[in-house]
Amino acid sequence: MLPDFRNGSVAIHKMKHYFHLQFLITNRKIKETGINPILAYLLGLVAFLLITAYLFQKTEFAKYIVVLTCLGLLSKLSESNRTDFLITTFGDRVKNKIRILENGMVSIPFVTVMIYQNALLEAALLWVIAIVFAVFSYKTNVNFTLPTPFSKRPFEFLVGFRKTFYLFPMAYLLTVIAVQVGNFNLGIFSMLLIFGTVLSYYPKPEQAYYVWVHAHTPKKFLLYKIVTATQYTSILVAPVLVGLLVFYPNEFHIVLLFFLIGLLFVWTIILAKYSAYPNEISLPEGMLLAFSVYFPPMLLVMIPFFYKKSIYKLKMLLDDQD
Amino acid sequence: MIKINGLHKTYGNNEVLTDINLAFSKGHVYGIVGENGAGKTTLFRCIAGLESYTGSIISDLNPLKNHLGLLLTDPFFFSKMTGKEYIRLLCNARGKTNIHIEEKNIFNLPLDQYASTYSTGMKKKLAITAILLQENAYFIFDEPFNGVDIQSNIILTEIILKLKELNKIVLISSHIFSTLSDTCDEIHLLRKGAQIKSVQKSAFKDLEQEMKAFTIGNSIEKLDLK
Numbered sequence: 074m075l076p077d078f079r080n081g082s083v084a085i086h087k088m089k090h091y092f093h094l095q096f097l098i099t100n101r102k103i104k105e106t107g108i109n110p111i112l113a114y115l116l117g118l119v120a121f122l123l124i125t126a127y128l129f130q131k132t133e134f135a136k137y138i139v140v141l142t143c144l145g146l147l148s149k150l151s152e153s154n155r156t157d158f159l160i161t162t163f164g165d166r167v168k169n170k171i172r173i174l175e176n177g178m179v180s181i182p183f184v185t186v187m188i189y190q191n192a193l194l195e196a197a198l199l200w201v202i203a204i205v206f207a208v209f210s211y212k213t214n215v216n217f218t219l220p221t222p223f224s225k226r227p228f229e230f231l232v233g234f235r236k237t238f239y240l241f242p243m244a245y246l247l248t249v250i251a252v253q254v255g256n257f258n259l260g261i262f263s264m265l266l267i268f269g270t271v272l273s274y275y276p277k278p279e280q281a282y283y284v285w286v287h288a289h290t291p292k293k294f295l296l297y298k299i300v301t302a303t304q305y306t307s308i309l310v311a312p313v314l315v316g317l318l319v320f321y322p323n324e325f326h327i328v329l330l331f332f333l334i335g336l337l338f339v340w341t342i343i344l345a346k347y348s349a350y351p352n353e354i355s356l357p358e359g360m361l362l363a364f365s366v367y368f369p370p371m372l373l374v375m376i377p378f379f380y381k382k383s384i385y386k387l388k389m390l391l392d393d394q395d
Numbered sequence: 396m397i398k399i400n401g402l403h404k405t406y407g408n409n410e411v412l413t414d415i416n417l418a419f420s421k422g423h424v425y426g427i428v429g430e431n432g433a434g435k436t437t438l439f440r441c442i443a444g445l446e447s448y449t450g451s452i453i454s455d456l457n458p459l460k461n462h463l464g465l466l467l468t469d470p471f472f473f474s475k476m477t478g479k480e481y482i483r484l485l486c487n488a489r490g491k492t493n494i495h496i497e498e499k500n501i502f503n504l505p506l507d508q509y510a511s512t513y514s515t516g517m518k519k520k521l522a523i524t525a526i527l528l529q530e531n532a533y534f535i536f537d538e539p540f541n542g543v544d545i546q547s548n549i550i551l552t553e554i555i556l557k558l559k560e561l562n563k564i565v566l567i568s569s570h571i572f573s574t575l576s577d578t579c580d581e582i583h584l585l586r587k588g589a590q591i592k593s594v595q596k597s598a599f600k601d602l603e604q605e606m607k608a609f610t611i612g613n614s615i616e617k618l619d620l621k
Contacts, residue, residue: 154474218477218507227484228473235475280471285445287488288461390444392458 084167091163091171106356113356118182120363125186134262136192140199141240141266143183145273147206150175172207179203223305228283229298230305233274240270241309248313252320260321261331264313268335271306275342278350284390291387295347295380302339310335337372341365344379350386396420397442397459397533397564402450404437404588411437412448413589424555424565426575429585430610435568436468438585439535442566456532461489463533464526468541470518478506478513478521485525494528502547515542523551534558534565540574552577572603 100110108116128135150172159168180203187196219238223230234241244263251260287294307314310332317328345354345362354362358379365371397419404412412434419425427435440446444460456462472481479496486494500506502520504513510521519542526534536555540548555578558565569575575582576599584591584602594602 218509219475224477224480224483226487227480228476231480232473232475279473281445282465282467282471283484285443285460286465286485288490289488389447392444392461 084170087163087167088171088174092174103356105352108356120360121182122186124363125190129186129190132258132262134259136187136190136195138262139183139187139192140195143180143199144202144206146179147176147203150179151206169208173204176203176207222308226301226305228279229274229302230271233271234309237270237273240266244270245312248316252316257317257321257324257327260313260317261327264310264317264328264331264335267310267313268306268338271302271309271339272342275302275339275346276354278346278353281351281390284350284387287391289391290393291384291391294387294391295344295383298343298347299340302343303336306336306339334369334372337369337376338365341372341376341379344376344383347387348379348382350383397452397454399442400451400453402438402441402448402452404434404441404446404448411588412441415450415590417583417590417593419564419566421564422559422562423580424559424567424578426579426582427566427568427585428572428575428582428606429568432587433585434588435585436537437588439465439537439566439568442535454533459533462531463535464529464531466519466522466526466534466536466539468537470522472510472513472518472521474509474511476510477508478504478510481510481521482506482525482528486528489529489531491529496528499524499528501550516544516547519543520547523554527554532563534563536565536567538568538570540569540571548574572599572606575599576603 103110103113106113125135125139128138132138156168156172159171163171180200184196184200184203187193187199219235221231221234221238223234244266247263247266248260251257251263284294287297289297314328314332318325321328341362345358349355349358361371361375365375397417399415399417402412402415403410415438417425427438429435437446441448442452442459443463443465444458452459454462476484482494482496486492496506502517502524504517504521504524510518513521519539523536523539539551543551552574555565555567559578559580565578567575567578576596579599580596582594582599582602584594584606592602
């Protein structure tokens with residue numbers, strides 16, 4: 074062990090420096106979107122409180138949505154490359170302290186909301202998982218390749234599925250429970266869980282090379298992405314869709330409506346991604362997307378809007394002539 | 396044929412490429428040499444259409460980028476994608492869907508493993524395999540020999556000579572002069588973004604000596620090694 078690992082004050086100094094740096098990086102990212110960081114933090118907090126309040130008002134599964142959302146964020150922080158960097162830079166002990174603090178900070182809003190909503194058991198459980206996640210980070214770079222049905226047309230579903238594969242058995246199990254206990258809403262929730270997972274495959278822009286390499290026009294490129302996403306999303310949603318159609322035949326129109334709206338969201342996120350390319354989706358556009366969750370007809374305006382912007386952005390890397 | 400006329404590239408007020416005029420013919424291999432920061436990679440990125448520039452780049456096949464196999468110095472790989480899936484992604488992008496990838500695995504790569512777990516040399520070999528399978532007419536190899544083992548360097552040299560035989564246009568940058576003298580018909584020297592000189596095969600030895608003299612100068616003496 075290096076001497077500084079035994080020296081508490083040095084460790085605290087290192088951690089302070091690390092968190093200060095993270096704070097600066099976060100602020101820079103926010104500033105890049107054109108928004109004042111303080112305003113963004115305030116808006117984020119207000120949006121978080123409004124969304125969670127709305128969820129708890131609308132569905133009895135809100136606590137599970139909150140837990141899953143929080144776990145999703147925590148798993149991002151546990152990525153092996155990140156953990157390796159922390160270990161090699163700070164050593165094991167400081168890394169553990171940093172990770173516990175990070176997970177604690179991310180979980181606090183979620184745990185607080187659940188305590189406020191009287192979901193005490195779930196809040197406690199989430200808190201414990203957050204701490205365990207921090208200390209026992211897992212190594213994902215093992216020599217095991219998870220097979221997927223998506224290898225014909227890489228890359229979003231291939232990579233995304235391998236990162237989130239554990240959510241699909243959970244979603245399918247929820248559908249089975251929904252059928253067993255006769256809870257249609259739970260079945261719809263399981264479908265939304267899959268759509269939500271698929272949507273998470275898209276917001277991050279890929280390196281320019283992976284767009285440039287396509288011998289397509291921007292229009293064909295977007296069509297290729299949308300067709301692939303539609304087919305692959307349908308594969309993932311199919312067990313839930315079929316289950317609900319078979320066991321809730323009277324509700325078929327609602328099931329199909331949710332499926333179609335889900336697909337529209339997938340198309341929208343693809344178009345939103347390339348409309349901002351090579352940057353990430355900006356905060357105002359993200360807010361437009363969030364608003365359309367409350368008011369899905371907005372998608373009919375947003376899809377052409379993002380499509381037009383995407384074509385313009387992609388012309389920088391793709392040839393526009395057939 | 397690829398023709399570059401009066402190419403300039405600036406980042407803000409900083410001009411990184413100045414009045415580049417080059418012509419590349421079918422069935423020829425060209426080396427682009429220069430120190431770090433001389434503008435080699437930027438020139439490649441301009442040819443590929445990954446950077447904006449002033450001046451013109453014309454080619455017999457259009458759009459040029461759709462016929463170009465581009466090997467970047469440090470290729471990026473997604474974290475959960477196997478070697479085979481990477482090749483498929485690059486081939487799909489060029490409409491090549493019926494490729495027997497295993498048969499074409501000349502570097503014996505573990506194609507079913509995640510590419511992100513490969514060593515630096517293996518990653519480079521994977522990227523080279525993928526752009527070869529795209530069946531391009533033009534190739535840009537930016538530092539193809541870096542990090543690759545000797546055996547694979549020999550294979551790569553043979554591949555480049557085969558591409559030449561197949562009437563392709565190949566542009567290579569390398570910091571290892573011998574790899575260029577083995578493969579290139581002509582070498583263009585860049586310095587601080589400007590095109591200094593072009594040298595035919597017969598004069599490669601002189602160029603190497605000149606580069607050595609310019610680069611080393613009396614810098615070793617300055618170290619006063621003891």
